[in-house]
Amino acid sequence: MIENKSLDSRLRNVIIYTIVILLALICLLPLWNIVAISFSSSAAVTAQRVGLFPVQFTLAAYEKIMGDAQFRRSFGISVTRVVLALVINIILIVLMAYPLAKSSREFKGRNIYMNLLVFAMLFNGGMIPTYLVVKQLNLLNSIWSLILPGAVPIFSVILVMNFFVGVPKSLEEAAMIDGATPFQILFRVYVPVSKPSLATVALFSIVGSWNDFYSGLIYITKIKNYPVMTYIQSLSVNIEELLKAGMNSSSLESVTEVSNQNLNAAKIVVVVIPLLLIYPLLQRYLITGIVMGSVKE
Template sequence: MKSKIVRSPFAIAWERSSRKPKSFGSRFADVCIWAVILLMTILCVLPLLNMVSISFSDRVAAQANEVGLLPVNFNVNAYAVLLGDAQFWRSFLVSVERVVLGTALNMGLTILMAYPLSKHKREFGARNIYMNLLIFAMLFSGGMIPTFLVVKNLGLLDTIWALILPGAVPIFNVILLMNFFKSIPSSLEEAAIMDGATKLNVLLKVYLPISLPALATISLFAIVGHWNDYFSGLLYINKAANYPLQTYIQQLNIDVTKITDVSQLKAVASISNQTLNAAKIVVSTIPVLLIYPFLQKYFTSGLVIGSVKE
């Protein structure tokens, strides 16, 4: 007996609409949408190109605001000063360690909290209590000074864990993933349980593979959050050798503006604050730009469509 292929109403409607010739109004709407997308793309790309051009330009041209989309008097002096410092590479490794450990901890705790909270109250009786506590904690924090005292009393100052543990549970990400778990058909979990799967097996083998778009989104949030954060380093790190990258380059700007030694002034005579700041922005952006293409393919929806027939 031949199996009948079940097609969704959406697929049938899409196929029928694609056969019909588009009207003038429909084509005009498409042109307007593409024009808006193109304009938004240009608005996002032009500032980045300007920063790249400033970082490769001469200090005089940068200070005179003569740099547009192309470098003026091309040079790499700002990058030589930035990358030639051994502290830069130490801070870079600290940031990489923070991103790896922090993202792993964030994702683990987010998944383990979002899964039970996505269940109905009859399955998880304390669900509403935990949700109220999470929402309260998201709206009202303990404050900077109490948090600092907690980190200090735990002996975490000047350690990598001082940068990770205070934000170990990103509540906003928990709510995002919880809502995504709620959208997964319950029949998938019921079928897995009937086959003898435990709750942990259901989470690992059913929910997580289907939730790749949501997981990719919140993992990118965690990566960018850990990578771009500089204020935690100012609060919890006293030794410059333990600074994360963003804290280091923020302090580097302060140090450069206060240089008084003649030999140091000669070493940085070919750069300015504008070129150095532009180089810092470019260098700190590159890792995120390299990670994004690997996660971008998961930023799609509809993985659940067709996985089960209701």
């Protein structure tokens, strides 16, 4: 017999759902306001008349960004950076996590390497020594200066290592009986069943590489080599400088259609779209565990 939920239980559920909805609105409403600002006129934004819906709808901010040849170039640089960083990160993470997942008896010196990794995760040389290393390697103003300094994310290595430790030994033993080599065991047994952890570190790599603008400011001195985050961070509308430069009234009127607030809001919307498209593709691997139930003991 199924008992009806008590009044206290129903009231508790109503309170919980109400709190969750309110928290969701607190997170979403500011983002929606940013979208509305990006589609509003400069005058409406300056007068603070924009709420949840655009006022005097205009695409001027997006036209300024998307019509910029340098923006398209920087966007392509960021996409290339994300792809290269993702491939390099995943390969190095897997190759480091697999031996570290073994016991000290199977991999002599395992504890030494593990201690070095933890030490490097907690303490690093800092920005200036890193810059000097990048400079000595002649990587300044190249895309590799944005990728190689973070090629081995130690936290991700530890995350995947812990997942490898949880892989049933029965899978590895069965592969060894069939004559598989260590590399075959890694790429045909461990990697396929570790999709949830690999998807997690892949998401970390994509988001980190895409959102990073500070590395571009440090290692890139030529604007043409800026990643998109660094480039749009440098975009602004300075009316005083335009007036000093002698811009005519018609050109000035077209420029003043966009304020820094419009431009900044449009920047946020444009650069967040790729992440919104990628996240749903990886989310399904973050929910379910493939290893559970793969071997019956």
